[in-house]
Amino acid sequence: MIDVMLYLGAFLLLCGSAFTLLAAIGILRLPDLYTRMHAASKAGAVGGGMVLLAVALVCFEGAVALRAIIGVLFLLLTTPVSAHLLARASHRAGYIPNKITVLDEIQTIKKSQSGP
Amino acid sequence: MSGAAFMDLATSIALVMLGVALLLSVIRIVIGPTLPDRVLALDLLTVVALAFVGAIAIRTGLMLYLDIAIALSLLGFLATIAFARYIMTRPAPGAADREKTK
Amino acid sequence: MNLLLLTIVLALIWAAISGSFSGLNLLLGTAIAIVALYLLRDFVTKPRALRQxxxxxxxxxxxxxxxxxxxxxxxxxxxxxxxxxxxxxxxxxxxxxxxxxxxxxxxxxxxxxxxxxxxxxxxxxxxxxxxxxxxxxxxxxxxxxxxxxxxxxxxxxxx
Structure with a gap:
């Protein structure tokens, strides 16, 4: 039983680390701020959450496991909020998306309002 | 292979992967090119550090590390919020010129 | 009633995070929950959690x-x-x-x-x-x- 938990925890730990690594690769390879945000917010949250779940699985202690799970919930709640805040702040401050962006409806709406 | 030995191997591999991730996000912080890019990379850096501390907690069996990890994620969240407000108050370089030509 | 429920939930979360369910710690958690809810009093809408x-x-x-x-x-x-x-x-x-x-x-x-x-x-x-x-x-x-x-x-x- 303990062995099964350990194998499962090791699997979760490896998956979480792999996702975190992929988030870091994404933040380096993707072309602009807004696409990078996808990598950091999703892969980052899943990676960190999986590692915390692995800790919860292998600690064999109720209080510690509960704390780790609350940590996961906290991570899942805060990551989208901070990504959203950063995206909103950057767009309002005037950081424009990369040229390969096919459509930017915030820009077009602002232009049509300030037009006539 | 017993569970404990496998766990030992898994934490080693995980620590290597997380180390590379840490390095990659530091590269993004250094090359920028804009302030939000760096803030985003810092945000990811705290998540990577959280995973790192989690892996260390499993490897050493010291669950006190978990508290550090949770406090770190709190701190990263607050830092990103503060940075977002700061970015909002400062127009992007070049944004003012674009406003004029419109 | 809803605020009472929210206070209890927050106190329990506090106890879970700090890892001890002793009476004193629960009291401390309740105090922190009351302060937090007082600070956020304008934003707390009525939770209808139980039914849904x-x-x-x-x-x-x-x-x-x-x-x-x-x-x-x-x-x-x-x-x-x-x-x-x-x-x-x-x-x-x-x-x-x-x-x-x-x-x-x-x-x-x-x-x-x-x-x-x-x-x-x-x-x-x-x-x-x-x-x-x-x-x-x-x-x-x-x-x-x-x-x-x-x-x-x-x-x-x-x-």
Whole structure:
């Protein structure tokens, strides 16, 4: 039983680390701020959450496991909020998306309002 | 292979992967090119550090590390919020010129 | 009554985080919960959690599933050799039918953690949510996707 938990925890730990690594690769390879945000917010949250779940699985202690799970919930709640805040702040401050962006409806709406 | 030995191997591999991730996000912080890019990379850096501390907690069996990890994620969240407000108050370089030509 | 429930929940979360359910620690947690709720008194709306617990659970399950799918999708995109050909980023204005702050917040957070989408901004009159998409197929397909998926679920939770 303990062995099964350990194998499962090791699997979760490896998956979480792999996702975190992929988030870091994404933040380096993707072309602009807004696409990078996808990598950091999703892969980052899943990676960190999986590692915390692995800790919860292998600690064999109720209080510690509960704390780790609350940590996961906290991570899942805060990551989208901070990504959203950063995206909103950057767009309002005037950081424009990369040229390969096919459509930017915030820009077009602002232009049509300030037009006539 | 017993569970404990496998766990030992898994934490080693995980620590290597997380180390590379840490390095990659530091590269993004250094090359920028804009302030939000760096803030985003810092945000990811705290998540990577959280995973790192989690892996260390499993490897050493010291669950006190978990508290550090949770406090770190709190701190990263607050830092990103503060940075977002700061970015909002400062127009992007070049944004003012674009406003004029419109 | 609702505030009392919220206080108890917050005190229990405090006890869980600090790892001890002793009487003194629960008292401290309750004190912190009361202070937090007093500071946030204008923002705390009436929670109707008990009645809609099952709908919330179904939403949470869907959310976890979508989250893992989205992480895998992002991972695949990141590992594509020819990155620029795989990407079709776009910012789309999605019309909102949900109105309250809580609903919009929940929807925006769900959108951020689902495959290929990230919410950026809400228009001043709260009728449009601006969503950044990693790989756009068509604008209409995306809007229909959000309206029939998460927006319907969010509405059911708050109905």
């Amino acid at each position: 617990l099952r709908r919330i659970a179904s939403l949470a399950l869907l959310f976890v599933y979508e989250l893992v799918v989205s992480a895998i999708r992002v991972a695949i995109v990141v590992l594509t050799p020819n990155l620029r050909a795989a990407l079709r980023p776009a910012i789309v204005a999605v019309p909102l039918t949900v109105k309250s702050d809580a609903e919009i917040t929940l929807l925006a957070n769900l959108i951020t953690l689902t495959p290929g989408t990230l919410s950026i901004d809400v228009s001043k009159d709260r009728s449009v949510l601006y969503v950044h998409v990693l790989t756009l197929s068509t604008r209409e397909a995306l809007i229909a996707d959000i309206a029939t998926g998460f927006e319907a679920k969010v509405k059911a939770v708050f109905a």
